[in-house]
Amino acid sequence: MKHVHFTDVKLEEPSEEGTKYIKVRWLISKKDGAKNFAMRIFELQSGGYSPFHKHDWEHEVFILEGNGIVKDEKAQETYKKGDVFFIPPMEYHQFINTGKKLTKFLCLIPYKK
C-alpha cells in the first residue's frame, strides 16, 4: 500500500486558468496505480477561488477546514468543515474562500468518464 502524510506530497500550481491563491497536491493518482479515480487536496487562501466552470466529469468534495462559499449558475451556499459536495457532470461550480483562514478540501475525480 501507499502511505504518506498529505504534507509529504508536492504542493503545485493547478493547471486550470481562472484561479487565485489556490494550490493542489495530487495525493493518489495514476502514478500510484489508481485506475478509477484520483484524490487531490486543494489549499485555498483567504480571498482565493477555483475556476467558475463546468466539465463532463463529477467532483466528490469533503471540506477539511475553512469557510467560504460554493457557487453554481443559480445560487451560492456557504461551506464549512465537514461539508460534503457532489457536483454532477456539466454543472457550473466555484469554491471561494471568503473566510480569513486557509481552506483545505479534498476533491476526487474519475479517470473513467
Place this chain on the structure above:
Amino acid sequence: MKHVHFTDVKLEEPSEEGTKYIKVRWLISKKDGAKNFAMRIFELQSGGYSPFHKHDWEHEVFILEGNGIVKDEKAQETYKKGDVFFIPPMEYHQFINTGKKLTKFLCLIPYKK
C-alpha cells in the same frame, strides 16, 4: 449539486463481518447519481477494527482524526490525522483504533472495477 454536512447522513452498521465498534455513513453513492466511485466515512471507536480482508477493488483513504494502526499481510504502520492510504486491489488490510479517541476516516471505492 448535493450539499450536506457529514453528520446529516445516517450512521449505519457496516455490512461486512469481522468488525468491531465501527460504523459507516455513505456520503456520496449511486443514490446521488455517482456512477464512478462512492465516498464513505467510517467512525471507529477505541479498540475497534475493520475486517482483515482483501478484495478485487481498491481503497483511497484519508484519516480525518484519530490514531491507530493499519495492517497488511507483512507489517503494520501507524496512522494519524492527515495520512493518506492507497490500498490496491487484492492487498490485505485492516484499520485498528489503538488510540483512546474516536477515529474518523474517509474511504472511497470504485463502482466500475
